[in-house]
Amino acid sequence: MSDGKQNYGNGGATGGTHGSRDSRSAGGMSNELRQELEETDLTGMDRRSAKEYVYQYVATYNNVAKQLEQARNDAALWQRRAELARDKGDEELTQAAVERWEAAQSRVEQLAQEEQELARKVERLKMSWDRLSRTPERTVDAEALAQQLDEIVGEEDKTRHRMKDVEADSALEELKRKMREEGL
Numbered sequence: 001m002s003d004g005k006q007n008y009g010n011g012g013a014t015g016g017t018h019g020s021r022d023s024r025s026a027g028g029m030s031n032e033l034r035q036e037l038e039e040t041d042l043t044g045m046d047r048r049s050a051k052e053y054v055y056q057y058v059a060t061y062n063n064v065a066k067q068l069e070q071a072r073n074d075a076a077l078w079q080r081r082a083e084l085a086r087d088k089g090d091e092e093l094t095q096a097a098v099e100r101w102e103a104a105q106s107r108v109e110q111l112a113q114e115e116q117e118l119a120r121k122v123e124r125l126k127m128s129w130d131r132l133s134r135t136p137e138r139t140v141d142a143e144a145l146a147q148q149l150d151e152i153v154g155e156e157d158k159t160r161h162r163m164k165d166v167e168a169d170s171a172l173e174e175l176k177r178k179m180r181e182e183g184l
Contacts, residue, residue, distance in 0.1 A: 040124035
């Protein structure tokens with residue numbers, strides 16, 4: 001696609017949204033799957049743009065992986081703190097630490113899902129990149145293309161002028177024939 005793809009990843013780390021997994025298009029393919037296939041299709045992109053696009057997805061994946069590692073560390077920290085507060089018998093502190101641990105666990109689950117989705121997209125992009133890199137790159141010589149277009153259009157104009165000349169000659173011959181028949 002030559003649409004200058006801009007969406008690197010689904011934005012989950014920055015609050016992206018997903019369509020319903022159950023929503024289906026007329027073709028039976030989920031909208032989410034259709035979008036993923038479009039996002040990972042490098043068809044129509046030049047190699048430089050495609051490479052940059054793949055690198056951006058990989059960078060997003062690596063960023064999410066780092067965030068996931070940090071979130072797991074935070075969850076483990078709050079779990080230890082909750083256990084420590086419980087062992088010390090501080091119910092209020094235990095409850096606060098458990099709430100923080102639950103929030104951290106929720107973040108871990110969100111990031112793990114996002115990492116998994118990005119990993120799948122990166123794999124599809126790599127396959128698409130492999131296909132793209134195996135096809136010969138087509139280049140367009142703008143000057144040659146313009147010259148060919150001029151030749152085609154120029155011949156059309158020449159043909160049109162020749163046809164008008166032939167039609168005019170034919171009409172003149174017809175007029176002369178009628179005049180001879182009428183004796184003029």
